[in-house]
Amino acid sequence: MKNYKKKYEDISSRMEKLGTKIPETMEGFGALHKASVANGALPSKTKELIALGIAITVQCEGCITYHVHDALKGGATSEEIMETIGVAICMGGGPALVYGCEAMEVLDQFNTVEN
Numbered sequence: 001m002k003n004y005k006k007k008y009e010d011i012s013s014r015m016e017k018l019g020t021k022i023p024e025t026m027e028g029f030g031a032l033h034k035a036s037v038a039n040g041a042l043p044s045k046t047k048e049l050i051a052l053g054i055a056i057t058v059q060c061e062g063c064i065t066y067h068v069h070d071a072l073k074g075g076a077t078s079e080e081i082m083e084t085i086g087v088a089i090c091m092g093g094g095p096a097l098v099y100g101c102e103a104m105e106v107l108d109q110f111n112t113v114e115n
Helices: 004-021 023-037 046-056 061-073 078-114
Strands: none
Touching: 004 023, 004 078, 023 046, 023 078, 046 061, 046 078, 061 078
């Protein structure tokens, strides 16, 4: 069984290290991310759910971990995350089903850690 809380912490640590090696790129990406998920016509929570759906369909385990975490932090419910997984499966087929299962496991682990 994978430890997604540790995975989240590891990715965060590696991104910090990468920021010391390519600071302009990481600062630019950080600004892009911040602007992209900021509240606007769509609330931040909704934007994180969209990002999660995309992460599932492009099969990025690290992205799934990050966006489940950030969606929960932004106020998304487990039910909203599960529905997002369902939409991603609809759009991405069998491979998204496999990564949707990963997203469900991430959700279960973060809910266990947070509660």
